[in-house]
Amino acid sequence: MSKDFVNYGMHEPDDDVKIYKPDERREAPVLRSAPVESIEREYTEKSEQIESVDRPAQKRTVRRKEVRKYRELRAGDIAVPLLAAAVFAVLWFLPTTGWLRTLSFLLPYFIAGFDVILKALERISQKEFFSEALACTLASIAAYAIGQYFAAVLIMLLFRLCHIIESYAVRRGRKQLSELLSIRPDSASVETAEGVLSVTPDYVNVGDIILVEPGERIPLDGVIVEGISTIDCSPLAGKTEPVAVTTGYRVLSGCINITSPLRIRADRSYADSTVSKILRLAENAPENKSRQEKLIAAFGKYFTPGVLVLAVLIGLVPPIFNGQWLEYIQRGAVFLLISCPSSMVLSVPLAYFGGLGSAVENGVLIKGFDYLESLANADTFVFEKTGTITEGKFAVTDVVPEGLGERELLGIAATAEMYSQHPIARALRQASSAIVDAKDVRAEDIPGRGVRAYIGSKEVLVGNAALLEENGIGYKVPNRSGSAVHVAVDRRYCGHILVSDRVRRGAFDALENMRVQGVTKTVMLTGDVLSVARPLGSKLNFDMLKAELRPEDKLAAVDYLITNKGGIGTVAFVGDGVSDAPVLQRADVGIVMGAMNCQEAFENADVLIMDENIGKLPLAVKMARFTHFIVKENTGLALIAKFALLAGSALGFVPIAAAAVVDSGVVIFSLINSLRTMKSWKE
Numbered sequence: 001m002s003k004d005f006v007n008y009g010m011h012e013p014d015d016d017v018k019i020y021k022p023d024e025r026r027e028a029p030v031l032r033s034a035p036v037e038s039i040e041r042e043y044t045e046k047s048e049q050i051e052s053v054d055r056p057a058q059k060r061t062v063r064r065k066e067v068r069k070y071r072e073l074r075a076g077d078i079a080v081p082l083l084a085a086a087v088f089a090v091l092w093f094l095p096t097t098g099w100l101r102t103l104s105f106l107l108p109y110f111i112a113g114f115d116v117i118l119k120a121l122e123r124i125s126q127k128e129f130f131s132e133a134l135a136c137t138l139a140s141i142a143a144y145a146i147g148q149y150f151a152a153v154l155i156m157l158l159f160r161l162c163h164i165i166e167s168y169a170v171r172r173g174r175k176q177l178s179e180l181l182s183i184r185p186d187s188a189s190v191e192t193a194e195g196v197l198s199v200t201p202d203y204v205n206v207g208d209i210i211l212v213e214p215g216e217r218i219p220l221d222g223v224i225v226e227g228i229s230t231i232d233c234s235p236l237a238g239k240t241e242p243v244a245v246t247t248g249y250r251v252l253s254g255c256i257n258i259t260s261p262l263r264i265r266a267d268r269s270y271a272d273s274t275v276s277k278i279l280r281l282a283e284n285a286p287e288n289k290s291r292q293e294k295l296i297a298a299f300g301k302y303f304t305p306g307v308l309v310l311a312v313l314i315g316l317v318p319p320i321f322n323g324q325w326l327e328y329i330q331r332g333a334v335f336l337l338i339s340c341p342s343s344m345v346l347s348v349p350l351a352y353f354g355g356l357g358s359a360v361e362n363g364v365l366i367k368g369f370d371y372l373e374s375l376a377n378a379d380t381f382v383f384e385k386t387g388t389i390t391e392g393k394f395a396v397t398d399v400v401p402e403g404l405g406e407r408e409l410l411g412i413a414a415t416a417e418m419y420s421q422h423p424i425a426r427a428l429r430q431a432s433s434a435i436v437d438a439k440d441v442r443a444e445d446i447p448g449r450g451v452r453a454y455i456g457s458k459e460v461l462v463g464n465a466a467l468l469e470e471n472g473i474g475y476k477v478p479n480r481s482g483s484a485v486h487v488a489v490d491r492r493y494c495g496h497i498l499v500s501d502r503v504r505r506g507a508f509d510a511l512e513n514m515r516v517q518g519v520t521k522t523v524m525l526t527g528d529v530l531s532v533a534r535p536l537g538s539k540l541n542f543d544m545l546k547a548e549l550r551p552e553d554k555l556a557a558v559d560y561l562i563t564n565k566g567g568i569g570t571v572a573f574v575g576d577g578v579s580d581a582p583v584l585q586r587a588d589v590g591i592v593m594g595a596m597n598c599q600e601a602f603e604n605a606d607v608l609i610m611d612e613n614i615g616k617l618p619l620a621v622k623m624a625r626f627t628h629f630i631v632k633e634n635t636g637l638a639l640i641a642k643f644a645l646l647a648g649s650a651l652g653f654v655p656i657a658a659a660a661v662v663d664s665g666v667v668i669f670s671l672i673n674s675l676r677t678m679k680s681w682k683e
């Protein structure tokens with residue numbers, strides 16, 4: 001097959017565009033040079049190859065194991081324990097004595113515990129010598145040995161009950177995240193010279209035209225080249241209203257096209273598209289272990305062996321001296337039983353899963369459990385002004401030229417700002433109808449200052465006062481409020497353009513809300529002038545404000561806050577993702593607002609607020625705090641219960657059956673408690 005045939009996407013689309021009906025599109029288009037089936041086969045073969053490259057064999061087995069562990073409920077899960085209980089009850093009332101009685105209870109014991117014993121052996125065969133199942137098995141054997149048949153059977157039954165609830169809880173936790181994973185598009189319809197082909201999204205090239213029918217998911221990020229429609233971005237941004245879009249609009253993969261067909265020119269490959277980035281993020285999040293989990297792992301490392309040693313000592317040493325074997329073996333068995341920090345090990349990640357899932361539901365992506373924790377602990381919030389506290393949508397309010405026309409000044413400024421991503425640049429481009437000599441422009445951004453551009457042979461500086469000062473160029477101080485964008489051509493001052501921005505709706509409430517939740521310090525950092533920043537700062541009750549900062553000054557300010565916070569709480573930085581990567585990374589937790597429109601956010605931020613709603617910020621804090629609270633509640637309860645049981649049984653107050661009930665009770669309570677993090681939230 002010829003190469004350019006495979007690279008079908010590089011051709012330009014025909015001018016007269018057909019919009020294909022869905023059923024028409026599914027059919028193989030007629031091709032001149034090769035039969036369609038062969039191409040389609042090639043696509044599927046290739047996609048299979050990619051699938052197997054993406055998922056190495058090792059990962060597959062891990063997945064399968066998990067599936068087995070958290071299987072669906074089966075009838076036996078209920079029938080077997082009931083049977084064991086019934087058999088036990090019958091035997092209990094039979095007037096047997098001595099050896100016969102001892103042997104008879106083996107029947108309900110094995111009915112209840114067969115699975116558990118099997119599990120313990122399985123773990124041993126996997127070289128995991130100490131497992132919960134083994135602890136339970138040993139404790140129940142000890143109980144049986146001293147004639148506590150009831151306790152022995154009960155231990156087994158409770159162990160099973162815990163596992164059933166665990167399966168249920170974990171599956172619910174996963175379900176929430178996997179619902180998010182359903183944003184993955186299955187196919188893309190690509191226009192080719194020969195017609196429309198349905199391919200897997202990773203086969204679409206940048207520049208290809210894709211067709212998206214109403215009701216379909218947009219498979220790749222791109223720009224609309226034809227069509228008027230509304231799209232639903234709630235799969236990405238949580239509960240949001242549909243957006244009207246038309247030719248020239250940029251749309252993101254994962255959103256759903258609602259009203260009418262759209263032709264979209266893909267401007268990113270599938271791997272770089274928003275959908276892939278979100279999926280990667282969601283899949284990797286649980287790998288970022290939280291501090292709590294690490295603590296528990298460390299705790300388990302000492303607690304379990306310590307308690308085991310104590311179990312043996314208590315069970316076997318005192319009776320050598322006092323001969324009370326039954327009593328002390330029972331105390332040792334209790335120790336054995338509670339040697340596993342199981343409730344914490346299970347419930348903590350489950351709670352974090354829930355928290356992550358509810359956040360996603362509200363359009364807040366958190367990159368990992370540890371960031372959720374930092375967010376919960378954050379007591380200092382540092383905000384950038386432009387695009388974060390304000391909308392970042394500047395409008396030109398005044399043009400003050402010096403020795404040239406208004407239009408000309410705007411034209412020069414817009415041309416110099418041709419390539420800049422800064423919101424001011426966007427405003428200037430929008431305000432000016434003329435971009436002069438567009439072909440002959442080279443420009444560089446000077447972060448926190450403006451741009452330096454060469455238009456033809458002319459050097460043009462566009463930016464704030466500091467930029468002109470640094471270049472030794474005199475300028476006029478504007479006599480009106482607003483941010484001034486000064487323009488100099490070949491080192492000669494040409495006047496300034498005043499631009500102004502609006503405070504985000506709900507910014508005041510959002511900040512107040514965060515203070516109510518215990519955020520003690522709010523800081524605003526901006527590269528803008530003090531005269532613009534100060535009124536804003538006092539209006540929103542910021543505790544601290546710094547203006548006229550370059551990006552490196554912002555970094556230094558955040559650095560200062562982190563090193564001087566005295567070890568309490570964490571420092572969060574909230575930005576719009578434009579040129580603030582170093583600060584986002586330096587802060588304990590870096591948050592980007594409006595991440596849907598900022599590709600850099602996926603790499604640089606720890607927490608992504610997908611849409612532009614600043615009200616999501618206090619919501620994210622609230623969800624994180626609640627999750628963290630549940631985690632602390634669970635770990636606290638488990639610790640208290642375990643140590644109380646240990647102390648009580650060492651002194652002989654706790655019968656083994658009671659210990660089993662309390663310990664499993666804590667497990668079940670904390671699992672169910674963790675599910676509370678999955679609740680729905682309102683702003």
Ligand code: ADP
Binds near residue numbers: 446451464484550
């Ligand atoms: P903030 O900290 O508020 O986000 P920035 O660091 O993005 O502000 O920019 C700081 C200041 O630098 C702006 O207020 C503006 O005066 C100037 N500036 C930065 N980039 C540009 C640009 N492309 N064009 C004009 N002015 C710019």
Ligand code: MG
Binds near residue numbers: 384578
């Ligand atoms: Mg900025």
